[in-house]
Amino acid sequence: MVVNCEHVWREISNYLEGDIEPDLQAAMEEHFRGCKHCTAVLDGTRNVIQLYGDERMFEVPLGFSHRLHRRLEENMPGNRRSLLGWMVAAAAAVLVAGSFEVARSSVFSRSELRSEHAQPGTGVPPDMMVVVSGDGKTFHAAGCPFIHDKAHLQTIQAREALRQGYAPCVRCMKKYLTA
Amino acid sequence: MPEEVMSLGSPARQFNEELLIRRIRDGEHDLFYELIRPYERRVYSAALAILRNEADAEDAAQEAVLKALKHIRQFRAEARFSTWLIQIVVNEARMRKRKEHAHMIEPIVDHQDEEENYTPRDFADWREIPSETLERKEVRQRLAEALASLGEKYREVFVLRDMQHLSIEETAKTLGITTASVKTRLLRARLMLRDLLAPGLGGNWSSKLFFAKGTKPW
Numbered sequence: 001m002v003v004n005c006e007h008v009w010r011e012i013s014n015y016l017e018g019d020i021e022p023d024l025q026a027a028m029e030e031h032f033r034g035c036k037h038c039t040a041v042l043d044g045t046r047n048v049i050q051l052y053g054d055e056r057m058f059e060v061p062l063g064f065s066h067r068l069h070r071r072l073e074e075n076m077p078g079n080r081r082s083l084l085g086w087m088v089a090a091a092a093a094v095l096v097a098g099s100f101e102v103a104r105s106s107v108f109s110r111s112e113l114r115s116e117h118a119q120p121g122t123g124v125p126p127d128m129m130v131v132v133s134g135d136g137k138t139f140h141a142a143g144c145p146f147i148h149d150k151a152h153l154q155t156i157q158a159r160e161a162l163r164q165g166y167a168p169c170v171r172c173m174k175k176y177l178t179a
Numbered sequence: 180m181p182e183e184v185m186s187l188g189s190p191a192r193q194f195n196e197e198l199l200i201r202r203i204r205d206g207e208h209d210l211f212y213e214l215i216r217p218y219e220r221r222v223y224s225a226a227l228a229i230l231r232n233e234a235d236a237e238d239a240a241q242e243a244v245l246k247a248l249k250h251i252r253q254f255r256a257e258a259r260f261s262t263w264l265i266q267i268v269v270n271e272a273r274m275r276k277r278k279e280h281a282h283m284i285e286p287i288v289d290h291q292d293e294e295e296n297y298t299p300r301d302f303a304d305w306r307e308i309p310s311e312t313l314e315r316k317e318v319r320q321r322l323a324e325a326l327a328s329l330g331e332k333y334r335e336v337f338v339l340r341d342m343q344h345l346s347i348e349e350t351a352k353t354l355g356i357t358t359a360s361v362k363t364r365l366l367r368a369r370l371m372l373r374d375l376l377a378p379g380l381g382g383n384w385s386s387k388l389f390f391a392k393g394t395k396p397w
Contacts, residue, residue, distance in 0.1 A: 010296060013366040037299075044305040044373035051322060052341050052372075058220040059319065061233055064240075065219055069212065071241050072248065077208050131344055143346020145259060152217075153344050 001027040008038045012045055017141065018128040018158075025125065042127070046157065049129050053155025113137075118167030121176040126159035130173075132166050144172035196260045203251055211248050218261055221343060222268050228338040229272035231327045239275055243268040265343050266353045269335070276331075297367045305377040325375040329368055336361055337368035 001023050003011075008031055014020045015028055032039050051057065113120060115137035130139040133149040139161040140147050146169050147153065168176045199214045215222075222243060227236035247267050254263050326334060339350040340361070347365075351358045 006296060006298075009299060009370065010366070013362065013369055036304075040304050040377070041299050041370070041373065044303070044377040045369050047305055048369050048372045048376065049341050051376075052326070052337070053344065055220070057319060057322065057342065058224040060220050060223045061237060064223060064237060067237070068219060068241055068244060072212065072215075072244065075245050075248065076211070141346070142340065142344045143349055147344075155341070155344070 003027045003031050005031075005035060005038055008032075008035070009041060012038075012042060015042075016046060016049065016127065016129045018125050046127065046129060049155055050157070053129075053131070053153070055152060055154065112165055113167050114165040115167060119177050120162070121168035121173065124158045124162065124168060124173070124176045126157065126162075128158040129155055130158050130161050130166075131155055132161050132164070137165075137167060138169040139166040139173065140169045141172040144169055146171045197256055200251060200254060200256075200260065208248075211251070214260070215244055215247070215264075218264055221261070222264065225265055225268045225338060225343055226272045228326060228334060228342070229269065229276060229331075235275060236272070239272045240268060243271040246271065261343075262345055262349050262353075265339065265345065269339065269353055273335075297370050299370055300374045301378055303377040305373075322376070325372055328375065329371060333364050333368035333371065336364040337372070340365055341369070 003024070008015075008028055011020060011024065011028065015025065020028075032042060118137060129142075131142050131144070131147060131153050132139045133147060133154070134152040136148045138146070139156075139158065142155070168174075170177060196214065199210050203210050203214065219240075223236060223240045226239040226243070227233065230236045230239060243264070247264050250267075254260065326337070329337065335354055336350060339345045339353055340347065345353065347358050347361050350365075351361045354361070
């Protein structure tokens with residue numbers, strides 16, 4: 001099977017999601033080896049997905065959280081909560097989030113699997129974009145219901161997920177698990 | 180009851196959302212704060228991506244969260260709470276957008292035929308993303324501008340799929356379109372953003388992000 005540039009551009013999204021037939025995938029990989037333009041499109045498209053999928057893209061205006069909680073409190077059935085009580089809880093959450101980030105960064109330096117029970121998987125397309133969460137042990141296709149800690153998701157390449165010790169999800173990445 | 184809230188706050192991540200929702204339904208309304216807190220930024224960013232105005236986005240985000248609280252009994256456990264919440268936000272933002280539609284100028288790219296194949300305009304090499312890229316406010320600003328310049332139908336699909344991590348099916352359901360349309364629009368949105376960003380992030384920032392009035396970016 002041989003594909004031309006137009007065909008590659010049409011399928012590049014599906015290629016990055018691992019949502020194409022194996023023979024088309026192989027043909028596209030062969031094409032990328034000989035086509036600088038399509039490789040540039042592939043790299044750039046992957047970077048777009050990775051950049052916009054990063055949680056750091058989400059910025060909220062100063063005081064957003066406070067104003068949201070105030071409105072919630074005003075509309076809370078019974079309206080019994082004090083603002084002070086909520087601020088104490090929010091401060092505790094900041095501390096928890098901080099410790100979570102520290103824990104996460106220390107785990108990232110490991111190269112072995114994050115879970116001793118997980119399988120490493122075989123034949124995972126290294127260019128495929130997958131979703132991981134900071135305290136998760138597996139990588140997923142976007143939208144997989146098995147994703148843990150959905151508030152801290154990151155979209156990265158499968159090769160990077162494997163390097164960081166994530167294993168394929170037993171549900172959405174089942175085809176890459178041998179047993 | 181700050182003591183109770185604090186004890187819930189510290190291991191909040193470990194709390195099963197279903198359990199939280201059950202307790203909220205049973206009358207522990209204060210727990211809604213815990214349920215919503217991890218999603219605040221996502222709620223705001225989804226509204227902002229659609230409305231492209233910070234004040235409107237904040238208002239829409241607040242309204243959506245209030246609606247989620249009001250209708251928490253309608254949430255079905257087979258769906259993800261985050262998906263359900265984002266769907267409410269998108270509906271709220273789209274409703275506001277529709278109300279203002281008469282006063283707004285249609286983005287040029289919305290007139291483009293969706294079925295027409297998209298041809299990349301630029302083949303700038305953009306192999307690496309510097310690790311500090313997103314730490315720079317200027318870069319985040321450029322990314323936001325590039326996203327805002329997309330036509331609405333492309334922006335909505337991209338936001339739900341690539342920023343909010345909804346599945347193709349969930350994105351289709353939220354927007355009321357087919358999965359085939361989601362895939363087509365997603366492809367186009369990704370390629371358009373690449374065309375906008377590659378010349379800058381791959382090398383020097385160009386002025387391509389800023390279009391003169393009336394000119395066609397694509």
